[in-house]
Amino acid sequence: xxxxxxGSIVLDHIRSPYGSSEGALGGSAVYFAGxxxxxxxxxxxxxxxxxxxxxxxxxLTQSGIDTMGLTRVAGKTFQYEAxxxxxxxxxxxxxxxxxxxxxxxxxxxxxxxxxxxxxxxNIDPVLQIEVLDQVKGPKHVAADTxxxxxxxxxxxxxxxxxxxxxxxxxxxxxRELTGESNxxxxxxxxxxxxxxxxxLKKGEHGALLYQDGDFFHVPAFPVEIVKDPTGAGxxxxxxxxxxxxxxxxxxxxxxxxxxxxxxxxxxxVVEEFGPAPLRQLxxxxxxxxxxxxxxxxxxx
Amino acid sequence: xxxxxxGSIVLDHIRSPYGSSEGALGGSAVYFAGxxxxxxxxxxxxxxxxxxxxxxxxxLTQSGIDTMGLTRVAGKTFQYEAxxxxxxxxxxxxxxxxxxxxxxxxxxxxxxxxxxxxxxxNIDPVLQIEVLDQVKGPKHVAADTxxxxxxxxxxxxxxxxxxxxxxxxxxxxxRELTGESNxxxxxxxxxxxxxxxxxLKKGEHGALLYQDGDFFHVPAFPVEIVKDPTGAGxxxxxxxxxxxxxxxxxxxxxxxxxxxxxxxxxxxVVEEFGPAPLRQLxxxxxxxxxxxxxxxxxxx
Numbered sequence: 001x002x003x004x005x006x007g008s009i010v011l012d013h014i015r016s017p018y019g020s021s022e023g024a025l026g027g028s029a030v031y032f033a034g035x036x037x038x039x040x041x042x043x044x045x046x047x048x049x050x051x052x053x054x055x056x057x058x059x060l061t062q063s064g065i066d067t068m069g070l071t072r073v074a075g076k077t078f079q080y081e082a083x084x085x086x087x088x089x090x091x092x093x094x095x096x097x098x099x100x101x102x103x104x105x106x107x108x109x110x111x112x113x114x115x116x117x118x119x120x121x122n123i124d125p126v127l128q129i130e131v132l133d134q135v136k137g138p139k140h141v142a143a144d145t146x147x148x149x150x151x152x153x154x155x156x157x158x159x160x161x162x163x164x165x166x167x168x169x170x171x172x173x174x175r176e177l178t179g180e181s182n183x184x185x186x187x188x189x190x191x192x193x194x195x196x197x198x199x200l201k202k203g204e205h206g207a208l209l210y211q212d213g214d215f216f217h218v219p220a221f222p223v224e225i226v227k228d229p230t231g232a233g234x235x236x237x238x239x240x241x242x243x244x245x246x247x248x249x250x251x252x253x254x255x256x257x258x259x260x261x262x263x264x265x266x267x268x269v270v271e272e273f274g275p276a277p278l279r280q281l282x283x284x285x286x287x288x289x290x291x292x293x294x295x296x297x298x299x300x
Numbered sequence: 301x302x303x304x305x306x307g308s309i310v311l312d313h314i315r316s317p318y319g320s321s322e323g324a325l326g327g328s329a330v331y332f333a334g335x336x337x338x339x340x341x342x343x344x345x346x347x348x349x350x351x352x353x354x355x356x357x358x359x360l361t362q363s364g365i366d367t368m369g370l371t372r373v374a375g376k377t378f379q380y381e382a383x384x385x386x387x388x389x390x391x392x393x394x395x396x397x398x399x400x401x402x403x404x405x406x407x408x409x410x411x412x413x414x415x416x417x418x419x420x421x422n423i424d425p426v427l428q429i430e431v432l433d434q435v436k437g438p439k440h441v442a443a444d445t446x447x448x449x450x451x452x453x454x455x456x457x458x459x460x461x462x463x464x465x466x467x468x469x470x471x472x473x474x475r476e477l478t479g480e481s482n483x484x485x486x487x488x489x490x491x492x493x494x495x496x497x498x499x500l501k502k503g504e505h506g507a508l509l510y511q512d513g514d515f516f517h518v519p520a521f522p523v524e525i526v527k528d529p530t531g532a533g534x535x536x537x538x539x540x541x542x543x544x545x546x547x548x549x550x551x552x553x554x555x556x557x558x559x560x561x562x563x564x565x566x567x568x569v570v571e572e573f574g575p576a577p578l579r580q581l582x583x584x585x586x587x588x589x590x591x592x593x594x595x596x597x598x599x600x
Contacts, residue, residue, distance in 0.1 A: 087481035181387035183504055184522040204483055205505035206517070217506070217596050219517035222484040256599050296517050297597035299556050 001139070001245040002041040005032045006106045006131045007121020007234070009046040009056075009070070011077050013095075014273060016084035018227040024274035025056045027078065028121030028144065031231035034278035035238025035265045036119075037063045038286070040245035043112045045069035045131075049077040049100045063279065069109050075100040088226060108134040117245050119237060120164070122146050125156040132163050140250060142166035142197075142241055144233070150176045158193060166197040168237050174200055183208070184215075197255065199240070201233045209259050211252060218259045219296050221267035221289050228273045232266040235278065239265030239286075264289035301439070301545040302341040305332045306406045306431045307421020307534070309346040309356075309370070311377050313395075314573060316384035318527035324574035325356045327378065328421030328444065331531035334578035335538025335565045336419075337363045338586070340545035343412045345369035345431075349377040349400045363579065369409050375400040388526060408434040417545050419537060420464070422446050425456040432463050440550060442466035442497075442541055444533070450476045458493060466497040468537050474500055483508070484515075497555065499540070501533045509559050511552060518559045519596050521567035521589050528573045532566040535578065539565030539586075564589035 007029030014021045029046045036042045043066040048056070050072060060067050081095035106127055113136045120128040120143035128143055141164040149157050150173060157177075161167060167190055171183060177193075180186035187198045187210040200208040204226075206219040240262030247254050264286045268277040307329030314321045329346045336342045343366040348356070350372060360367050381395035406427055413436050420428040420443035428443055441464040449457050450473060457477075461467060467490055471483060477493075480486035487498045487510040500508040504526075506519040540562030547554050564586045568577040 087475070089481065175387070181389065182524060182526060184524045188524070202505060205502060206519075208519070215519075215522050215596050217519035219506075219508070219515075219519075222515050224482060224484045224488070226482060253600055296515050300553055 001116045001248045002043060003036050003117045003119060003241055003245045004043045004045065004108070004112050004115035004135065004138075005029050005036070005119045005121060006045040006108075006127075007032060007119075007123060008078055008101060009048050009052075010080045010101075011053075012230060012274065013079070013081040014084070014228050014230050015082075016088065016228050016273075017086055018225065019273060021228070021273035023053070023079075025059050026080065026231055026275065028123075028234045030059070031234035031269065031275055031278070032119055032121060032238040033060070033065045034063055034275045035235040035269075036242035036245070037065050038265075038281055038283070039239070039242030039261075042066060042242075043069060043115055045106050045108060045112070047071045047073060047100050047104045049073065049075045052077050059275065059279065069107075069112055071107070073100050082230070084228070088229075091230075106131050106134075116140070117241055118142070119241055120144070120160075121234065122149075125149055125153055125160040128160045129156065129163070132160075140165050140244070142168060142237065144168050144237060145173065147173055147176055161190075162194040164195050166199060167195040168199045168201065168233075168240075170201045170203070170233065174198075199259070201236055203229065203232075207236065207259055207263055209255060211255060214252075216256045216259060218263045218293060221263060221293055222296075223267055223270055226270045229270045231275060232269045235269040235275075236262040236266035238262070260290045260293055261286065263293060301416045301548045302343060303336050303417045303419060303541055303545045304343045304345065304408070304412050304415035304435065304438075305329050305336070305419045305421060306345040306408075306427075307332060307419075307423060308378055308401060309348050309352075310380045310401075311353075312530060312574065313379070313381040314383070314528050314530050316388065316528050316573075317386055318525065319573060321528070321573035323353070323379075325359050326380065326531055326575065328423075328534045330359070331534035331569065331575055331578070332419055332421060332538040333360070333365045334363055334575045335535040335569075335581075336542035336545070337365050338565075338581055338583070339539070339542030339561075342366060342542075343369060343415055345406050345408060345412070347371045347373060347400050347404045349373065349375045352377050359575065359579065369407075369412055371407070373400050382530070384528070388529075391530075406431050406434075416440070417541055418442070419541055420444070420460075421534065422449075425449055425453055425460040428460045429456065429463070432460075440465050440544070442468060442537065444468050444537060445473065447473055447476055461490075461494040464495050466499060467495040468499045468501065468533075468540075470501045470503070470533065474498075499559070501536055503529065503532075507536065507559055507563055509555060511555060514552075516556050516559060517597075518563045518593060521563060521593055522596075523567055523570055526570045529570045531575060532569045535569040535575075536562040536566035538562075560590045560593055561586065563593060
């Protein structure tokens, strides 16, 4: 099955105690697509400016990502600057220049509209809904969001949630969305808003799936030096939905395996700055980490 | 095998959005012993004042805990008052009256000195060392600690760590002890200080074992209403070491199973105020939660 992703394409400037990146390719659509493309055909919708570097194009096309839905317009590409402190907790945003992304209205090419799996990256819920208005009966829609939309655009966010199958978000977002501090209660409460599947990204604590009253947990792969966590959440979603797309199945066991794939793929991303680790991925590398993840939770 | 526990015995006054307890039996030795006694004979060393209520004695003796090492002295029992805020994060301590505990010096009865498994509850590392000076070649020593000792009594803490086999602590304690923000790196760094096993208690995110270069993870049991997390960490340690004592084995597989037992036992404690859930425990209840914990991480 193919996957349609709609999200941001960004030039990232990230500093951490382990180094920095200057104008590295980033954004939710890039990390998602760069991960999912190892599993299934990926169709990307997004916008860049006329300054978008040739390396960016190369990353996407050499990854085999369908970029017919990538629009290039006059102006500058979305730029994001952030810094991780010495303890690597709580990334500090220094600059968010939306540039051409400010007026982005997703237009889904006619040939993309019957894509069976849709991933709505973390963008304005109004735009996420516009995507859903254009696609034709997808088999599965998953979305990401963030505190900014939960606080300031709640009404639209709730509308969007009523139209998707899976919501992927982090702890604090789940708490803020539901007002439930208990994560178990929060995940259950989210299913009352629409999605039948809720997936919590817990960073160093792993990821948790809630579906049909049951939980499934995958620990984080133990990475000793996390250089740059930027994009790991989107790469997780890409590995997860990529695996689902490859299997073409939506049963519970497939979701469980998909959680392990998403976790393994994301673990490579945090080891370096930018999305380069995604280009170097192969199935042996992924399977090797999944084997270790399984050994971490199973009695011998 | 028997277990010796040395720790605090406290009268707890706890408030949370779900209710309160006034002068409920608490402290590290109580929660540990109340959990471990379901698995193996437990010998307790601690101190209470002459105000210690009869219900406290009953809890210990009816649990089959050996209280020959419990000293009753003139004065008041250790009193602790704390409050959990609406979001149940970051317990706020309101009052810590050490009372008779202030001058506690553990005296290990002669008949306890050859106990094969020793648990040093979270007390002054000087006292933890005094216990180790009195016991005779235990097979295994585990200890707990807290930020207070890590900050202000580091030198003694490091001495203590050089003499134990297992350290059980939480995320922030592991970070502060080692200066490593990355938990994987922090756990490895702790083994360089002495303990061959490090166990992280991560609350709602579960528990993580590090031993011989390998990790083993158990998710938290999904409890939807956590009324009072006080004592859960000590109950976890009690279930963990209780299981080890019952098996009389220290191999890796036994530690893995013990992690699941500790997790299951602790999950009952957080559901009510005080240690009462430990009195109502039985092996069927524990095994039933362990079966769910295993299903939460294993592909069907």
